[in-house]
Amino acid sequence: MTDKSLCNERFFNKFYTTHIQAASNFAYYKSGDKSTxxxxxxxxxxRVWENCTTIDILKAKSYLFTVINNLFLNKVKHQKVVFAYAKSSPYLDVDNQNPEYLLEEEEFKERLKKAIEGLTEGERVVFLMHRIDGKKYREIASTLEISQKAVEKRMSAALKKLRTKIQGI
Incomplete structure (x- = not known):
C-alpha cells in the first residue's frame, strides 16, 4: 500500500480533515438539520474507509459526496414519518408569547420553508451554500464539480423563484 492510499490511516485522516467541513455543509444543505x-x-x-481499496483516490471526494447524497435520499422516507408525527402533535407555547405573533412567525417560517423546498435540488444546494455558508461561486462549482456558469444559472433561477414566492411577506 502506498502512502497516498485511502487505506493508509494518516492519508485518510488528512482526507477527513480536508473535507469534513464541506461534507457536513453539503449534508446540511440537503437535510436542513445539523444533527442529521x-x-x-x-x-x-x-463508507469511504470501508471501501478504501476500491475507490480511485482522484474520485474520493466525488464518491464521498455521492454517498452523502444517497444516504440523504434514504433518510427522506423516514423524515416523512417524523414530519407527519410532528404535524399531528399539539404546539406547546413555552415562552408565553403573544399567540398572534407566534402564528405569524410560524406562517412566515412555513412560507419560507416551502419557497426553499420549491426550488430544484441543484438550485437549493447552490442557494444555501452561497447564502448560508458564504461560499463564492467558484468554490461551489468546485465542490459540486460543475461549471461556475452552471452555479450562476442555478443561483439566478433560485433567486427569481424565491422573489416570486416570498413577495408580500
Missing part, C-alpha cells in the same frame, strides 16, 4: 447532517457526513466517511 453530521450523521450523514460521518457515515459518508465510514
Amino acid at each position: 447532517s453530521l450523521d450523514l457526513a460521518q457515515e459518508g466517511f465510514i
Whole structure:
C-alpha cells in the first residue's frame, strides 16, 4: 500500500480533515438539520474507509459526496414519518408569547420553508451554500464539480423563484 492510499490511516485522516467541513455543509444543505447532517457526513466517511481499496483516490471526494447524497435520499422516507408525527402533535407555547405573533412567525417560517423546498435540488444546494455558508461561486462549482456558469444559472433561477414566492411577506 502506498502512502497516498485511502487505506493508509494518516492519508485518510488528512482526507477527513480536508473535507469534513464541506461534507457536513453539503449534508446540511440537503437535510436542513445539523444533527442529521453530521450523521450523514460521518457515515459518508465510514463508507469511504470501508471501501478504501476500491475507490480511485482522484474520485474520493466525488464518491464521498455521492454517498452523502444517497444516504440523504434514504433518510427522506423516514423524515416523512417524523414530519407527519410532528404535524399531528399539539404546539406547546413555552415562552408565553403573544399567540398572534407566534402564528405569524410560524406562517412566515412555513412560507419560507416551502419557497426553499420549491426550488430544484441543484438550485437549493447552490442557494444555501452561497447564502448560508458564504461560499463564492467558484468554490461551489468546485465542490459540486460543475461549471461556475452552471452555479450562476442555478443561483439566478433560485433567486427569481424565491422573489416570486416570498413577495408580500
